[in-house]
Structure formats: C-alpha cells, structure tokens
Amino acid sequence: MQRLAQVCLGFCLSLSSAISTAEPEAVALLERMGTAAKKLNYDGVFTYQMGRKVQAIRIIHSANENGEVERLLSLNGAARELIRTNDHVTCIFPEGKRINVDRRPLGRGFPSDLLSRMSSATPYYAITMGDNGRVANRKAKQLVVSPVDDYRYGYHLWVDKETDLLLQSDLLTDKGQVLESFTFSSINLNVDIPELALKPQIEGQALSWNRNQTEPVSQRRAKEKGLSSSLWQVGWLPEGFALVAEQSRRKAHNDKVVEQRVYSDGLSSVSVFIEQKAAHHHLEGGSRMGAINAFGVMEDNHYITAVGQVPGHTVEKIVRSITMAE
C-alpha cells in the first residue's frame, strides 16, 4: 500500500465515524452468520487448502434445545475424527500413531467466534458487501474484510443467501493471492441428523478435554509464572495489536522454558516466543508455511521468534523491535 494512501486512509478513519469502516448491512450479515453456524443442522463436505495441500473434511452439525453436537472427520489422508459437544471436545487418532495435537482446548469450533473478534477488530478492518456468487451449488453473498494496512491479511467470505451459513472463507494477501481457503463443496442444510451420524466410527486413541473458561489470573501470579516477562520489550506492533495472552511452558522434559506472548488486533494474531539458547540450530531470518510466517533472531543468549498468520514483513518488524530492557 502506498504510504500516502495509508496516511489518507488512516486520516479518514479517524476523522469521522460517519465514514464507517463497517457497512451496517455487512455487520448484520456477519452477526447472522455467527448464529447460523450454531443453530442449524447441516451435513456437508468442505476442503481446507493451504499451499498445495488439500484436505477434505466432512462436517455434521446438529443443534437442539440442549446445545450443539458436531462431528468432523477427515476424508483423505490419515483417518481422524473430532467430536464437539457444547464445551467438550474429543479427538480420535488411529491406533498406534502418537499424534498429540494438543490436549488443551482448541476453541469454539466453527465460525461462531468470528463476530466477537470482528467487533474489536473493526477499526482495523473494513467490512463491506461484495458480489454475489455460488458456493457448493448454492447462492452466496460475499463479505469482504480488508485490513487497513499491509501488516495483516484480509478475508473474503461467502455466506449462504438462504440460511446465512458461512460457505467459504479465503485468506488473502493485499495483492489478492489466496493463501488459505475453506470451501464447502457440498452441503445439506436443514436436515434431520440421526444420532448415529454423530458417533465416532474409527477406533483409536481418544483425547478429550473441556474448552477453557479462562479465569483471569492475578497479575502477580502471572508474573511468577512468566519468568522473564519484564526482561524483554516489544518495541513495535501493528496498530491495534495488544497483548492478549501469555504463558511460559516447559517443552520436552529436556528443554528449557519457553515464554510465549500472544498479540492480536482481534482478528489477526502473532505469537512471540522467547527461549534461552541451547546447543541447537534455530531459525535466523524468515520462513513461511502457506499463510503462516515466522521470523527469528538470536539476541543476548536467547532465541526470539514470532509466528503468526500475518505477512512476513510484519513478523520481521516485530522481532527486530524486541530488546532486552536494561
């Protein structure tokens, strides 16, 4: 984005709320989209695409007065299932494979969370209506989520015209390159979901956990656990990014403590990892995997790395601004 255009845009945004960055119609649609995912019954297949990898996944979702039940199963590659009932998530892996994605909570499932994140992110993203189109042989309306600068990615969303369900989500660079895409290829809506359809079919190790209702931890307690949380200062972040979570974790039993800080503008997020150097090789410079970029340096006996679904120059700029406080 041209510097001048950026300044103008920023100026316009701050000048008046009448020049809204979020069209009311678009926001309303976003809200309905969030509810639809929770309240409807549907059974469909979508593909998750990042780079050249394509993963086909079937999703079956049922909702009634007791809440939601959702089952996801992989259709290609390793058989894998995930079942979510309200707050409880169970992930099943084929026998013998020691894959532990994580026994910690992974989140609120399908797109229902987008709205709450969007509302805090609105100043930094413009949400507008796009064109009409078709996804999974259904009529869809496009929602365009454009970031105010090129430090973050944007989205194109397609929402089912009839039911407001999210049918496609593309993550885009400012030049329009699609880095990641979730797309329904077929879907049955407003169908009855028999109970059998929600029961796991594969055998394997099961990992279960409850989603986190995180309690805010007292700041003092947090500092005790964050070993060097005040040792390092992040000098620069994209506008609107704030610290939203942090933790220190011991890695494999031989490894050191790694400190993680998560910064987010509500929609995009970056994690900064700081760990003491050990006799290993570490990333110095940039790397990427599809939509995810990383940048690492070594400073004062520590490895400092930032990882996130933001452009490469964003993580680089963040990392280069990190210094040890004297």
Added chain:
Amino acid sequence: MSPASRSVPEQGMSVDQELVQRVQAGDKNAFDVLIIKYQQRIINVITGFVHDPVEAQDVAQEAFVKAYRAIPNFRGDSAFYTWLYRIAINTSKNHLAARARRPPTSDVDAADATNVYDAPELKEFETPESNLVSDELEQAIHQAIDELQEDTATAIKLREFEGMSYEEISEAMECPIGTVRSRIFRAREAIEQRIQTVMGEGEQP
C-alpha cells in the same frame, strides 16, 4: 473441590515474595533458600557469557551478593527471579568488560577479551565426564518416576512438567491438597532412593 479443602488463602502471595519480605526484614537465612532455589539456573545464564565454569561460579556469587544488597529496593513489580536474572546478566557483562580492560597476559586468550556475547555452543564446556554423570542422573530420575505408582507419578509429573500448583493438581486429580503434597513427597523420596545408588554417598552435594 470444596472451599474448605483449600489451604491457600485468597491473596496467594508467592513464596518468593514471602522470602524476600523476610530478607528485607533482616532474616538472612531466608536468603539461603532463594540461593538454593535459583543458583543452578543463574549459573546457566552466566555460563552463556562467561564460559569458564569456575569463573562463572564466581560471577554467580557476585550476582547473588549484589542481589542481597539491593533487595531493600526490590518492590515486587516483577518476579524475584526476573529481577535476579537481570542482575546476573548485568554482572556478567560488567565482568566481561572489566576483563577486557585488563592488560592481556599470555594466559588470556585474545578471543575471550571481549565483552560481546559470543554465543558458544554450550557443549564445548561440558566435559565428557560431567555429561556422563548428568545423563546417568537424569536416567535414574526418570526410571524412578516410571516405577512409581500411577497417582504418585501423575502428581510429580503435573508438578514438574506442567508447573501446576498443588491446588491445580488437586482439582485435576480430584483429591485433597494434602494428598497432593504427600504424593509429591513420596515421589521425591523414591527418586532420592534411586539417585543415592547412582551418585554414591560421597558425591552428594
């Protein structure tokens, strides 16, 4: 868990805070606890700058003494270890700077006379012998844990690998906090038995 089984009061001041307060009030013995707790980690940090193990230990001692002197000014804005860590870094850098200013002798390697952190591979300074002892010790500890009864093993793992507090462990394991404490103690006792045979009596620190 019923509130009655919680033995930790609401405000939850950490043990480090409590120890610091005692030191600030004149209790030098309380400082010993902090030394024992953090000396290994501080030496590790300093070794990154000051490579020679003996020299590193000298610097570590200097850092602890500095911390003791400055502790009346410690306000608790950060964790004690964070504060101590910064003192260790500063002491290391000052030490390197001072060493650089000394006139070089034939004993001093020119490359050492620098106050820029040089990022050595730590392996360079682990003698094969000390590596061996450390591996043996580590293995013994893990073996001891493997042989523990499940509840005891779970308790020590949640404590050491996951860094959970007794209260958190009691929730996860659905047992009283007192039980957590005694399980962890039992685990440590069992580990102690095992490492005594590995280390032999004479090698105890």
Added chain:
Amino acid sequence: MTANEEELLSALVDGELQGEALDSAIALLSTNEAAKKRFQRYQLTSNVLNGHAIGHQQQDMTQKISAVIAEEPAHSINVIQTNEPALEAPQTEPPTAEVLTFPERFWKQTVGLAVAASFGALAVVGTMTQPEYSVMPASPLASLAAADEPAQTAQVATQMPQEPSNRWTVTEQEIEDRLNVYLVDHNEYAGASDIFSNARVIAYESGQ
C-alpha cells in the same frame, strides 16, 4: 529429621509454604545440615526434570555467599538504601487487553490414556505430508463478476518461494520441528478463535 520435616522441605521446593510453616522450614534449614542437603537434593531433582541441570556441577554456593553476607549490615524493612540504584521494572508494553495466562484449570481428561499421552516430550503436530492429490486452488465462483481479482496469479513479494508451501521453508529438520511446536502453541490461542479451528486439527497430519 522426621518424615514430616522432610515433607515440609518437599513442599518448600514447590513454593507451597507460607506463614509459620515457611518459618519452620527456614529455621530447619539454617540449623540442620542434613535438612539443607536434603533440600538441595530435592532442588537438584527438580532442576534436572526441568532441564536446568547442565552437567553435574551442582555446587552449593550458600556457604560462600553467606560468609560475605554475614559481614553486611542486616536489612530492616524500614530502611531504603539510597546509595544502591533502584532496579525499576522497565517501561510498560503496549496497552494490554485482559491478559489470559494459561494453563490454569482447564482440562478434565479421560484418565490414563490421555494423561499418559500428554506428558514427556511435546508430540508435535508434525509436518504436513505431501498432498495425495494436488489441486490448484480453483475458484468455485465461476459465475462471479469480473470485478474480482485473479486470485491465484498475483504473487506475494517476499524472498521466499512464491508459491505458498505446505512446509516451513527451512533446511534443517530441527528448525522445522521447533517451528511446528511454536505453531501448535500459537494455534492454541489464535487457532482457538479462528474460523474452522477444529478443522485444522483434523487437517494436520503427522509426518511420521
């Protein structure tokens, strides 16, 4: 030393003592040499388990340090020594939203299996495998108006290979593994509030 006293020391290693119990422990350590040694052993074990023990160089520095400190005037809580520079906390970071610190109480697991699976080395999600079939991202919106940009032909200006790749663009396995670990940790938060987050769990496959 009684078993109770030993258990006290164990609790001290975990920082789970306060008030009178803490006083007792401090007194015990200062008067009983065996207790001090025991405490140090507990601490050594903890250090080893946490990866803090590099080589078996566990020397006790309390003797030497105490000797120096014994010469110092005792502190008193009412006196602030003004000749020592105050070690302030650094400038605050950018304004924080409500800061979450985890892990806290957050999981109830099916006992045994799941618990066993979570200890020890953090099993990484693993690198993405080569796709079984490769499809150019095709727009399903064939009927979309021409106003839309040609999504796949534009290129991102970085020094990296310009096609989005499904593996980290690094040359060493070790670096790749560590980045994957970071990614899992990042997704724990970011993935948590992303669209299709559960789908990512399904989609990642082990490189094994």
